Every structure is written in structure tokens, then in C-alpha cells.
Amino acid sequence: MKRTVLFAMTIALGLSQAQAANPEAGKTLYASNCAQCHGPTAKGMASFPKLTGRDADYITARLETYRAGEKVGPNSLLMIPNARDLSDDDIANLSAFLSSNPN
Secondary structure: OHHHHHHHHHHHHHHHHHHHOOHHHHHHHHHHHOHHHHOOOOOOEOOEOOOOOOOHHHHHHHHHHHHOOOOOOOOHHHHHHHHOOOOHHHHHHHHHHHHOOOO
């Protein structure tokens, strides 16, 4: 019984966090911090990958990995300092914005 209640609470918390993501805040954060490398429409530039249309879980996982200081690809040394100060809300908002734009 306790496991069922704990599981239900975990699901409810996850849903409330997902609902709390603000794509407009993510758009503002993207424009001021990410667009210089990934392009104004997040379609990528030079060696910086396209982000728009990516799955929110993928973006969240990558940003959390960079924030933790872990290398995951050739641009890791550029991304780690940029992700270091992102809050959980920042990451949720960026993920919501980028995943909602299918371009």
C-alpha cells in the first residue's frame, strides 16, 4: 500500500513539474543565452546542432549532464560553463520551448 501511495505521489509531482514549465520563459532564456551559437531559430549553426523539435526529455537530460560537468560530445567544453548555472526551472523552460517548436 505504501508503495502505491509513494508511486502516485511521484507521478503527481512529475506531472505538476511538467505543467509548471513555461515555454515563453524558455524562449527568453534561449534568445539571451543560446541563440548566439545555435541560431536565432534553434536550427543550428556551424558545429552547433539543431535543437528545435528535439524531445523535451532529451534536452533536459543533455542540459543536466552538462550542468553536472560531464562530457557527452565535442561541444561539451563549450556547453558545460553555459549550463553550470541553469536551475531546474531554467532547464524545464528551455526544454518546453525547444520541444514545442517543430521546425
